[in-house]
Amino acid sequence: MSGMQSEDQRCVIIGGSHAGVSAAFALRKYGWKGEIHIYEKTTYLPYQRPPLSKTFFYEEQHVDLLKLKSADNYVEQNIQLFLHTAITAIDRDSACVTTDRGNSVAYDYLIYACGARALVPSINGINHPSAIFCVRDLNDILRIKEKLKTYRTSPQALIIGGGYIGLEIASSLRKMDVNVVLLERENRLLKRVTVKEVSSYFDQLHSKNKVRVIKQKNVTHIEKAGKELNVFCEDGMTFTTDIIIVGVGIQRNTSLAKDAGLTIKKGIVVNQYCQTNDPSIYAIGDCAMHDNKKYKLQLSLESIQNANDQAKVAAATICGHEMAYDPIPWFWSDQYDTKLQTVGISTGYTDKIVRQEIGQSNSLSIWYFRDEKLLAVDAINHPKAYVLATRIIKKDQLVNKENCANPEIEFSPLHMIVSV
Numbered sequence: 465m466s467g468m469q470s471e472d473q474r475c476v477i478i479g480g481s482h483a484g485v486s487a488a489f490a491l492r493k494y495g496w497k498g499e500i501h502i503y504e505k506t507t508y509l510p511y512q513r514p515p516l517s518k519t520f521f522y523e524e525q526h527v528d529l530l531k532l533k534s535a536d537n538y539v540e541q542n543i544q545l546f547l548h549t550a551i552t553a554i555d556r557d558s559a560c561v562t563t564d565r566g567n568s569v570a571y572d573y574l575i576y577a578c579g580a581r582a583l584v585p586s587i588n589g590i591n592h593p594s595a596i597f598c599v600r601d602l603n604d605i606l607r608i609k610e611k612l613k614t615y616r617t618s619p620q621a622l623i624i625g626g627g628y629i630g631l632e633i634a635s636s637l638r639k640m641d642v643n644v645v646l647l648e649r650e651n652r653l654l655k656r657v658t659v660k661e662v663s664s665y666f667d668q669l670h671s672k673n674k675v676r677v678i679k680q681k682n683v684t685h686i687e688k689a690g691k692e693l694n695v696f697c698e699d700g701m702t703f704t705t706d707i708i709i710v711g712v713g714i715q716r717n718t719s720l721a722k723d724a725g726l727t728i729k730k731g732i733v734v735n736q737y738c739q740t741n742d743p744s745i746y747a748i749g750d751c752a753m754h755d756n757k758k759y760k761l762q763l764s765l766e767s768i769q770n771a772n773d774q775a776k777v778a779a780a781t782i783c784g785h786e787m788a789y790d791p792i793p794w795f796w797s798d799q800y801d802t803k804l805q806t807v808g809i810s811t812g813y814t815d816k817i818v819r820q821e822i823g824q825s826n827s828l829s830i831w832y833f834r835d836e837k838l839l840a841v842d843a844i845n846h847p848k849a850y851v852l853a854t855r856i857i858k859k860d861q862l863v864n865k866e867n868c869a870n871p872e873i874e875f876s877p878l879h880m881i882v883s884v
């Protein structure tokens with residue numbers, strides 16, 4: 465652990481988003497007296513990403529509503545925020561970073577919070593910036609919204625990818641009365657992250673909302689045809705559309721770390737204190753990969769929980785406090801009037817219980833077990849299931865599986881937990 469610190473020291477944070485900003489404020493909270501610099505390559509005051517595919521997408525909201533902290537907050541906490549400034553290199557021997565303006569900035573501690581960018585699939589003709597969009601940054605969303613405003617009648621949108629981002633965008637587009645076709649390469653939606661019951665729930669939800677969901681469609685090339693775009697699939701099927709939105713996953717921004725000789729696997733490898741193989745460099749958020757003790761898995765998570773909690777651990781450690789990262793991951797997604805909440809990691813489950821509450825056809829929970837141990841729960845419109853599962857997993861309690869599987873039995877801690 466670190467701990468010795470003075471006003472002369474400097475902590476440099478690369479990346480001003482959920483992880484980097486949380487880390488800066490947590491440093492002050494845990495007593496960091498020295499300088500804090502955040503370098504962020506984009507121009508906006510750091511903002512929240514989750515609303516980008518949800519409320520911010522379909523409502524007329526001012527960008528100010530998205531900001532993580534006000535400009536005054538940074539000043540009050542004496543945090544120096546350098547916007548529109550990218551870090552281009554890390555020199556570990558001299559403990560300094562280089563900015564794209566050619567400045568060299570020394571650090572005592574470095575927090576690497578560069579996150580991820582949208583993965584652009586290798587599809588021929590995908591480069592039509594005026595009509596093909598990704599969904600990662602505020603600018604992506606502002607461009608899509610601008611484009612949609614140019615149509616006098618409902619435009620046609622085609623989404624490539626049936627993961628959370630693609631589905632949230634489909635839902636938001638429908639709220640704006642845009643016609644939507646969604647193409648998924650796999651044989652079901654959300655295949656990478658969940659089981660077939662959840663996939664089919666969302667498939668039906670989107671179909672009910674008039675999204676044309678088409679699975680097992682691999683897009684091979686795109687051609688511009690006047691103002692429209694023609695989309696060609698491997699099996700010969702074609703679609704014509706006005707705009708294309710791509711949501712097929714992310715690429716972690718690890719190249720600077722790699723060039724600096726830090727250990728990289730799926731993300732930058734960190735220990736329980738979010739420290740890389742260089743003890744003065746920490747990596748947090750989407751770009752990091754940690755060893756999860758509870759689940760005995762190496763995980764690279766893409767969630768607000770992970771970004772905020774890793775930020776706290778890194779900041780606390782730098783300030784000499786004992787805090788380790790050993791999370792129970794959680795995540796949410798909003799589509800139409802449906803909220804999905806997931807707690808835990810279902811990887812390696814041996815059996816599952818699907819519980820459909822009586823009289824609430826839109827309320828479902830999937831309970832994943834490794835033998836008797838509850839690993840994770842997907843709760844759809846079922847906040848009680850999410851809260852209870854979180855408690856059970858945290859406390860390593862046992863679920864009364866028989867009661868859990870029987871919707872005739874009231875959903876309550878008394879009936880769901882085995883008292884020992």
Ligand SMILES: Cc1cc2nc3c(=O)[nH]c(=O)nc-3n(C[C@H](O)[C@H](O)[C@H](O)COP(=O)(O)OP(=O)(O)OC[C@H]3O[C@@H](n4cnc5c(N)ncnc54)[C@H](O)[C@@H]3O)c2cc1C
Nearest residue numbers: 479481482483505513550551578579580749750766767768
């Ligand atoms: C549309 C959308 C919806 C989402 N919805 C949810 C949700 O509902 N629930 C949930 O839990 N999570 C959601 N997420 C995921 C969540 O937003 C991410 O997990 C989170 O943003 C990760 O934060 P981060 O700070 O690690 O990375 P990022 O948010 O990716 O930020 C990294 C920052 O680093 C900057 N940067 C990169 N390289 C450099 C450099 N060399 N120099 C300077 N700056 C650099 C980037 O510009 C960026 O601002 C969503 C993400 C998106 C895009």
